Amino acid sequence: MKILLSRPHMSGYEMKYVEEAFSTNWVAPLGPNVDGFEQEMATYVDHSFTLATSSGTAALHLALLLLGVERGDSVFCQSLTFVASVNPIRYVGANPVFIDSEDATWNMSPQALRKALVQAATKGKLPKAVIVVHLYGVVAKVGEIRHICQEFGVPLIEDAAESLGATWKGQMTGTIGDFGFYSFNGNKIITTSGGGMLLVRSESERQHGLKLATQARERVHYYEHNEVGYNYRLSNVSAGIGRGQLQVIEQRVQARRRVFMRYERLFRPLGFTYQEEIPHSRANRWLTALQLNQTDMSRDVLIDRLANSGIESRAVWKPMHLQPVFKDAEYVTVDGEDVSRRLFENGICLPSGSDLKIGEQHQVIRTVLETQSVIAEKTV
Numbered sequence: 428m429k430i431l432l433s434r435p436h437m438s439g440y441e442m443k444y445v446e447e448a449f450s451t452n453w454v455a456p457l458g459p460n461v462d463g464f465e466q467e468m469a470t471y472v473d474h475s476f477t478l479a480t481s482s483g484t485a486a487l488h489l490a491l492l493l494l495g496v497e498r499g500d501s502v503f504c505q506s507l508t509f510v511a512s513v514n515p516i517r518y519v520g521a522n523p524v525f526i527d528s529e530d531a532t533w534n535m536s537p538q539a540l541r542k543a544l545v546q547a548a549t550k551g552k553l554p555k556a557v558i559v560v561h562l563y564g565v566v567a568k569v570g571e572i573r574h575i576c577q578e579f580g581v582p583l584i585e586d587a588a589e590s591l592g593a594t595w596k597g598q599m600t601g602t603i604g605d606f607g608f609y610s611f612n613g614n615k616i617i618t619t620s621g622g623g624m625l626l627v628r629s630e631s632e633r634q635h636g637l638k639l640a641t642q643a644r645e646r647v648h649y650y651e652h653n654e655v656g657y658n659y660r661l662s663n664v665s666a667g668i669g670r671g672q673l674q675v676i677e678q679r680v681q682a683r684r685r686v687f688m689r690y691e692r693l694f695r696p697l698g699f700t701y702q703e704e705i706p707h708s709r710a711n712r713w714l715t716a717l718q719l720n721q722t723d724m725s726r727d728v729l730i731d732r733l734a735n736s737g738i739e740s741r742a743v744w745k746p747m748h749l750q751p752v753f754k755d756a757e758y759v760t761v762d763g764e765d766v767s768r769r770l771f772e773n774g775i776c777l778p779s780g781s782d783l784k785i786g787e788q789h790q791v792i793r794t795v796l797e798t799q800s801v802i803a804e805k806t807v
């Protein structure tokens with residue numbers, strides 16, 4: 428592959444922090460970069476309680492532990508997402524209930540959520556949490572969703588792994604719900620080579636999360652443990668990379684948005700559809716995802732044609748209710764139409780990196796247009 432979906436894109440500021448870690452021998456976990464990265468993230472997203480973790484998955488696991496989710500509980504989660512939004516539900520022994528998407532943003536449908544909560548309330552067993560995802564960096568209908576969660580008294584967790592820098596009514600995604608988290612995996616909008624950040628509600632919750640992330644040591648002179656802990660802290664070297672990356676986050680958002688706008692403009696004659704920005708929101712357009720018109724070009728044909736031209740593309744996430752590992756889980760749609768399945772079957776993500784050259788993007792666009800015209804000729 429010559430043109431990749433989303434490459435790590437260094438700013439040039441990372442080595443200063445990494446070298447500092449080496450020269451001061453803070454190569455071991457923890458150290459000044461971890462504290463610095465947490466504080467700088469807190470400033471950037473305007474939220475007081477940040478906890479750096481070894482991954483986004485670890486951050487979500489900690490959120491569920493802090494909420495006391497246990498074996499036999501249920502947790503509602505958007506079905507159309509990456510599996511890491513759901514796996515931690517199983518880590519704590521709880522059962523996921525999957526919620527369908529709506530057509531505008533492709534994220535959790537507020538109507539389907541309400542229906543699922545009404546059903547759960549009738550059975551007398553509300554979920555311990557709701558997990559909403561801002562897929563590909565497009566803001567979910569998070570105001571409505573938060574309102575519904577508050578009505579039923581269920582905490583809301585925002586999976587903002589893909590949406591750092593995306594906003595709703597001036598607030599950063601990740602800070603709107605009760606808990607939120609980001610991922611700094613290698614393919615995300617900024618990276619620490621691997622890492623995450625959890626946002627919690629209070630300093631005491633942060634302290635508890637920190638304890639759980641560091642093997643749950645009690646504050647005594649010997650090793651004493653009253654609860655099961657984890658090794659989930661971000662390393663000081665990784666945090667140094669994150670500090671260098673965070674300095675250019677706004678440029679990265681602008682670059683990905685420009686990539687999206689160019690695709691959208693040049694594909695206009697083809698009638699594709701895209702995730703929409705709801706009023707007062709700004710997407711970071713981490714990946715440009717689009718819906719092909721069902722009749723013309725099949726997703727898999729296009730993925731193969733692109734691959735033959737050295738271009739990486741990817742099907743939209745396969746919904747969780749269609750995954751064999753979650754085959755026993757409940758799935759709630761508004762009226763029986765399976766929206767997330769349709770979005771998956773016709774959905775494709777195109778190269779969207781912030782360092783994608785204009786020439787490279789035109790190569791992607793040309794290949795898509797050529798594939799379309801070959802298919803159009805065949806059907807005449």
Ligand SMILES: *Cc1c(COP(=O)(O)O)cnc(C)c1O
Pocket residue numbers: 481482483484485508509511512560586588589609610611612622623
């Ligand atoms: C990347 C991602 C995660 C997990 O983050 P990691 O840092 O890779 O553990 C969770 N949810 C979504 C939607 C993601 O894209």
